[in-house]
Amino acid sequence: MDLTNRMMEPEEFARQRQEVLNQWATGRDVDFEEAVAYHKNLPRSKNFGYKLAEGKAGGITFAQPRAGVALLNEHLELLRFLEEEGEADFLPTTIDSYTRQNRYAEAQTGIDESRLVGRSMLNGFPAVNHGVSACRQLIEHLKVPVQVRHGTPDARLLAEITLAGGFTAYEGGGISYNIPYAKEVSLEKSIKYWQYVDRLVGMYEEKGVSINREPFGPLTGTLVPPSVSHAVAVIEGILAVAQGVRSLTLGYGQCGNLLQDVAAIRTLPLLAAEYLNKLGYTDFDITTVFHQWMGGFPQDEAKAYGVISWGAAAAALGKATKVIVKSPHEALGIPTKEANAAGIRTTKQILNMLKDQSLPMTEELALEEKMIGEETRAILDRTLDLGEGDMAVGAVRAFQAGVIDVPFAPSRYNGGRILPARDSQGAVRVLDFGNLPFSEEIKEFHRERIARRGRDEGREPSFQMVIDDIYAIGKGMLVGRPR
Ligand SMILES: CC[C@H]1O[C@@H](n2cnc3c(N)ncnc32)[C@H](O)[C@@H]1O
Numbered sequence: 001m002d003l004t005n006r007m008m009e010p011e012e013f014a015r016q017r018q019e020v021l022n023q024w025a026t027g028r029d030v031d032f033e034e035a036v037a038y039h040k041n042l043p044r045s046k047n048f049g050y051k052l053a054e055g056k057a058g059g060i061t062f063a064q065p066r067a068g069v070a071l072l073n074e075h076l077e078l079l080r081f082l083e084e085e086g087e088a089d090f091l092p093t094t095i096d097s098y099t100r101q102n103r104y105a106e107a108q109t110g111i112d113e114s115r116l117v118g119r120s121m122l123n124g125f126p127a128v129n130h131g132v133s134a135c136r137q138l139i140e141h142l143k144v145p146v147q148v149r150h151g152t153p154d155a156r157l158l159a160e161i162t163l164a165g166g167f168t169a170y171e172g173g174g175i176s177y178n179i180p181y182a183k184e185v186s187l188e189k190s191i192k193y194w195q196y197v198d199r200l201v202g203m204y205e206e207k208g209v210s211i212n213r214e215p216f217g218p219l220t221g222t223l224v225p226p227s228v229s230h231a232v233a234v235i236e237g238i239l240a241v242a243q244g245v246r247s248l249t250l251g252y253g254q255c256g257n258l259l260q261d262v263a264a265i266r267t268l269p270l271l272a273a274e275y276l277n278k279l280g281y282t283d284f285d286i287t288t289v290f291h292q293w294m295g296g297f298p299q300d301e302a303k304a305y306g307v308i309s310w311g312a313a314a315a316a317l318g319k320a321t322k323v324i325v326k327s328p329h330e331a332l333g334i335p336t337k338e339a340n341a342a343g344i345r346t347t348k349q350i351l352n353m354l355k356d357q358s359l360p361m362t363e364e365l366a367l368e369e370k371m372i373g374e375e376t377r378a379i380l381d382r383t384l385d386l387g388e389g390d391m392a393v394g395a396v397r398a399f400q401a402g403v404i405d406v407p408f409a410p411s412r413y414n415g416g417r418i419l420p421a422r423d424s425q426g427a428v429r430v431l432d433f434g435n436l437p438f439s440e441e442i443k444e445f446h447r448e449r450i451a452r453r454g455r456d457e458g459r460e461p462s463f464q465m466v467i468d469d470i471y472a473i474g475k476g477m478l479v480g481r482p483r
Pocket residue numbers: 066067068069094123124326330333334335
C-alpha cells in the first residue's frame with residue numbers, strides 16, 4: 001500500500017491535476033492563481049470559515065439547509081428564497097447523483113432534459129457541467145457563504161471547479177463519502193482522491209484564502225454509535241490537516257436521545273484536538289455541525305416538524321456551531337423551496353428560544369461523555385497501532401479488521417459485523433460488537449442497557465429490536481417498542 005498521511009508532493013499534485021482538469025471540458029476554465037485573486041476580492045461576509053469562527057466565538061448555532069436543482073437560474077432562485085424566506089445563515093449547493101459518480105455526460109443529459117420539460121430532472125446542481133463562471137454567478141448573487149454538499153468518492157474535479165468558482169466550503173472525505181455512498185470503491189483509492197482535495201484546499205490556505213472542510217459526520221445516518229462516527233470524523237480531520245486544511249468542521253448525526261446527542265457534540269471537538277495535537281498538528285480551527293435526524297421521517301408534516309424541532313433543540317443545547325436542517329418533505333423526496341424554507345424557520349425559532357439556555361452537567365450526561373470518549377479513543381488508538389503511526393494506512397487496515405465498522409453501509413470495504421440497537425431511553429447502544437476494540441467494561445455498559453430494555457419490553461434483545469428502531473421515528477416514536 002503506497003498510501004501515506006504525509007503532505008502530497010507538489011510534483012504528484014501537478015501530475016494528478018493534469019489528469020483531473022481534463023476529465024471534463026469545463027476543467028480548462030480553472031486557473032489557480034486567477035481563482036486566488038477572485039477569492040481575495042470576495043467580501044469577508046461571504047467566507048464560510050470566518051463566519052463559523054465568529055459564531056463559535058459568540059456561542060451561536062447557525063442553521064443551514066440542503067438544496068440543489070439542475071439549472072443555474074432555478075438553483076439561484078431557490079438559494080435566494082432560502083436566504084430571504086428561510087433566513088438561512090449558510091447556504092448549500094447539493095450536487096446531483098450523476099456528478100457524484102463522475103458521470104458528467106449523464107448530468108449533461110439531465111440538464112438538457114430539465115431545459116426541455118421546465119423542471120429539475122436532477123436531484124442536485126451539476127456544478128462540473130455548469131463550470132466556474134456559473135458558480136461565480138451564484139456566489140455573486142447571494143449574501144451568505146455557500147458550501148458544496150455532495151457524496152463523491154472522487155471529488156477532485158468538482159473541488160477544482162467549485163473552489164475556483166468562489167465556494168468557500170467543501171463537505172466530504174475519503175471515508176465518509178465512500179463507505180456510506182459507494183459499494184466498489186476501495187478505501188485506499190478514495191482516501192488518496194481526498195488527499196488531493198485537501199491539498200488543493202491547503203494550497204488556497206497558503207495563498208491566504210480560507211476554505212472550510214467538513215467531513216460527512218452522519219455516515220449511513222442509521223443508528224451509528226457516536227464513537228464510530230466520531231472515530232471517522234477525527235481521522236478525516238487528521239487527514240485534512242495533514243494536507244494543510246485549517247478550517248475544520250466536524251459533524252455528528254442526531255441519534256435522538258438528548259443526553260447522548262449533547263455528550264456526542266461536546267466531546268467531538270475535544271477528541272479531535274487531542275489527537276491532532278498528539279500527532280503534532282497545531283494550526284487548525286475546529287467547529288462542529290449537528291445533523292438533524294438522518295433516518296426515516298414521518299410522512300405527516302406536523303410530525304416531521306416535531307422531528308426537525310427536536311434536532312434543533314439538541315443542536316442548541318449541545319452548542320453546535322451549525323445545524324443541518326431537514327424539511328417537512330423529508331419522507332417524500334426533494335422538498336419544495338417553501339417546505340425547505342419552513343424547516344429552516346422552525347429550526348431558527350428553536351435555536352433562538354434556546355440560545356440563552358444550557359443543559360446542567362448531570363451524572364448521566366457525564367457518563368455519556370465518558371463512554372463516548374473511552375470508546376472513541378479505543379478505536380483511534382487501535383487504528384494508529386494498525387497504521388504504525390500513520391492514520392491514513394491505519395484507517396484502511398482498521399476497516400479491513402473491523403476495528404471501524406459502520407452499520408448498514410453498502411461498501412464491501414466495510415465489515416458490517418456490528419449491530420446497534422436503542423436502549424430503553426432511546427440512546428444508541430451496541431448489540432453485536434463485531435470486531436470493535438472495546439473493553440469488557442465498555443461492552444458490559446452496552447449489554448446491561450439493552451438487557452434492561454429487553455426486560456421492559458418482555459422480549460430477548462434481538463435483530464428485531466434493530467428493525468423496530470429503524471422504523472420507529474417514521475412511525476412517530478423513538479424506541480421501536482413491540483406492537
Ligand atoms: C444526505 C441526505 C439528505 O440530503 C437531502 N437532500 C438530498 N438532495 C437534496 C436536494 N437536492 N434538495 C434538498 N435536500 C436534499 C435529503 O433529503 C436527505 O435528507
